[in-house]
Amino acid sequence: KAGVTQTPRYLIKTRGQQVTLSCSPISGHRSVSWYQQTPGQGLQFLFEYFSETQRNKGNFPGRFSGRQFSNSRSEMNVSTLELGDSALYLCASSAQTGVLYFGPGTRLTVT
Amino acid sequence: ELKVEQNPLFLSMQEGKNYTIYCNYSTTSDRLYWYRQDPGKSLESLFVLLSNGAVKQEGRLMASLDTKARLSTLHITAAVHDLSATYFCAVDKDKAAGNKLTFGGGTRVLVKP
Numbered sequence: 601k602a603g604v605t606q607t608p609r610y611l612i613k614t615r616g617q618q619v620t621l622s623c624s625p626i627s628g629h630r631s632v633s634w635y636q637q638t639p640g641q642g643l644q645f646l647f648e649y650f651s652e653t654q655r656n657k658g659n660f661p662g663r664f665s666g667r668q669f670s671n672s673r674s675e676m677n678v679s680t681l682e683l684g685d686s687a688l689y690l691c692a693s694s695a696q697t698g699v700l701y702f703g704p705g706t707r708l709t710v711t
Numbered sequence: 712e713l714k715v716e717q718n719p720l721f722l723s724m725q726e727g728k729n730y731t732i733y734c735n736y737s738t739t740s741d742r743l744y745w746y747r748q749d750p751g752k753s754l755e756s757l758f759v760l761l762s763n764g765a766v767k768q769e770g771r772l773m774a775s776l777d778t779k780a781r782l783s784t785l786h787i788t789a790a791v792h793d794l795s796a797t798y799f800c801a802v803d804k805d806k807a808a809g810n811k812l813t814f815g816g817g818t819r820v821l822v823k824p
């Protein structure tokens with residue numbers, strides 16, 4: 601089975617721009633979660649989608665949003681980028697009661 | 712608010728010796744996970760612990776869970792260089808509500824010959 605895939609793998613943006621990251625889950629997995637990893641804050645939960653509905657949300661500002669499509673693929677969007685948004689963004693997929701499998705991540709650099 | 716603490720933050724190991732990483736969490740929770748992360752890479756699932764007294768072993772790694780003490784341990788037996796990585800524990804407070812993991816800060820492990 602193919603694993604979780606994320607695109608793009610690397611991204612450089614300028615402050616004030618917006619960015620969209622994409623995640624394709626493992627086939628058959630309907631839950632997709634997003635996490636932000638930074639050296640200072642560690643791994644933090646952003647949100648989770650299940651069957652196209654946001655099921656859980658972390659403590660991030662409204663600039664961070666996401667969605668899930670009918671094929672379970674998910675996107676997250678960050679608007680009005682700030683320097684502090686530079687991070688590794690990890691997507692994870694899961695069968696309903698199973699382990700979370702993480703993708704390779706998208707490394708976002710905001711300059 | 713659920714808090715997850717790991718210690719130590721850094722562990723310098725000698726090959727062949729045994730070590731333990733500790734993971735404490737602040738509130739009753741459904742599941743505890745251990746993940747491994749190599750530099751520049753993603754997270755690899757090691758163990759899922761579901762109930763009090765659960766013990767799982769894979770190779771030189773063994774994880775256990777004490778829900779009463781809100782403590783999980785990851786024991787490394789006879790460390791080898793390949794085990795050098797950062798290890799994270801993560802807790803899912805309410806699995807019925809979906810997937811929402813709270814991670815510990817990680818333990819960076821360096822195994823020296």
